[in-house]
Amino acid sequence: xxxxxxxxxxxxxxxxxxxxxxxxxxxxxxxxxxxxxxxxxxxxxxxxxxxxxxxxxxxxxxxxxxxxxxxxxxxxxxxxxxxxxxx
Numbered sequence: 218x219x220x221x222x223x224x225x226x227x228x229x230x231x232x233x234x235x236x237x238x239x240x241x242x243x244x245x246x247x248x249x250x251x252x253x254x255x256x257x258x259x260x261x262x263x264x265x266x267x268x269x270x271x272x273x274x275x276x277x278x279x280x281x282x283x284x285x286x287x288x289x290x291x292x293x294x295x296x297x298x299x300x301x302x303x304x
Contacts, residue, residue: 218244218245218300218301219244219276219277219299219300219301220247220275220276220277220278221239221244221245221246221247221274221275221276221300222246222247222248222249222274222275223235223236223239223246223247223248223249223272223273223274223275224249224251224257224261224265224271224272224273224274225248225249225250225251225271225272226250226251226252226271227250227252229271229272231271231272231283231284231285232271232272232284234284234288235272235274235283235284235287235288236248236272238287238288238291238296239287242296242297242300242302244300249261251271261273264280265280270283271283272284274286274287276299276300277299281299
């Protein structure tokens with residue numbers, strides 16, 4: 218199973234959509250709430266090259282991007298490959 222990390226925040230509909238897709242795929246992920254800790258926000262900025270929008274999603278330390286990027290991977294049939302699942 219790949220290592221999936223999501224930087225998110227409260228009341229973020231895009232975060233909810235991204236996590237919902239991963240939940241439907243039965244993918245386990247670690248969520249970091251950037252609103253609870255400034256160090257977490259700073260780490261996200263470092264890892265994303267300064268992107269401030271949420272969610273920011275990583276699969277096996279590779280930046281996937283945000284919710285739309287994750288859904289685009291799924292539409293293109295590439296998400297299952299990243300998640301180690303066959304389509």
